[in-house]
Amino acid sequence: MEHITGQAVTDYLRRTLRPETGRLHEMEEYARENYIPIIQREAGRFLSVLVAMLKPKRILEMGTAIGYSALLMANACEAQITTVERDEEMFCQAIENISACGMKDRIRLLHGDAETEVRNLPGGFDFIFIDAAKGQSPVHFALALEKLAPGGVIVTDNVLYRGTVAGEGEVGHKHRTIITRLREFLDMLCKDERFDTAILPIGDGMAITKVKESKETEKCL
Numbered sequence: 001m002e003h004i005t006g007q008a009v010t011d012y013l014r015r016t017l018r019p020e021t022g023r024l025h026e027m028e029e030y031a032r033e034n035y036i037p038i039i040q041r042e043a044g045r046f047l048s049v050l051v052a053m054l055k056p057k058r059i060l061e062m063g064t065a066i067g068y069s070a071l072l073m074a075n076a077c078e079a080q081i082t083t084v085e086r087d088e089e090m091f092c093q094a095i096e097n098i099s100a101c102g103m104k105d106r107i108r109l110l111h112g113d114a115e116t117e118v119r120n121l122p123g124g125f126d127f128i129f130i131d132a133a134k135g136q137s138p139v140h141f142a143l144a145l146e147k148l149a150p151g152g153v154i155v156t157d158n159v160l161y162r163g164t165v166a167g168e169g170e171v172g173h174k175h176r177t178i179i180t181r182l183r184e185f186l187d188m189l190c191k192d193e194r195f196d197t198a199i200l201p202i203g204d205g206m207a208i209t210k211v212k213e214s215k216e217t218e219k220c221l
């Protein structure tokens with residue numbers, strides 16, 4: 001994976017941040033060896049600190065993989081977490097990891113496509129982490145909005161897609177659609193008066209969106 005902040009900065013951050021230990025560390029190693037795209041360490045730390053500060057009660061995650069980011073969030077706050085994964089092998093590994101960490105009561109795992117599964121869930125999540133397929137992020141964001149509690153926060157990962165979203169050069173055919181979608185998505189997040197969005201060049205790029213309560217939106221229109 002290319003580093004959008006430059007290799008030297010990324011290496012420095014990884015050397016400097018306190019490393020994860022125990023099962024989380026083993027999961028990092030496993031993911032590295034098996035090319036499983038779990039959240040990058042510096043982005044994971046940001047996510048942990050963010051939920052520790054916001055203290056959400058109910059978190060929804062789209063894209064569990066092996067359960068690494070769900071466990072990071074569970075360790076950092078007291079929320080009940082619901083997380084959705086469509087790949088069966090990943091889903092089974094996530095169950096194992098979450099059980100091994102004694103987090104079965106805190107993390108509910110759903111197996112299936114995020115769009116279908118989330119549509120069937122009741123709303124009221126105060127923090128939603130979107131980390132499934134990048135090309136689907138705009139659709140997942142629209143769905144997240146329906147399930148978000150008033151004033152909640154949505155974090156979307158991988159929005160800068162290895163730096164390609166910001167690049168001005170020619171984009172290969174293979175990635176063109178996804179990059180165009182992500183550019184339009186970020187444009188929408190930044191222009192829509194219902195949200196306040198910050199985009200951080202951390203990990204693979206993270207968008208943090210605070211959805212205003214309707215009274216706040218009226219004030220700024």
Ligand SMILES: C[S@@+](CC[C@H](N)C(=O)[O-])C[C@H]1O[C@@H](n2cnc3c(N)ncnc32)[C@H](O)[C@@H]1O
Binds near residue numbers: 067086087090
């Ligand atoms: C980037 S990984 C998630 C990493 C995880 N959040 C972490 O940091 O530990 C993306 C995961 O989303 C899953 N996925 C992709 N599209 C999905 C969809 N539409 N519904 C559910 N899961 C999906 C993939 O199978 C993959 O395991």
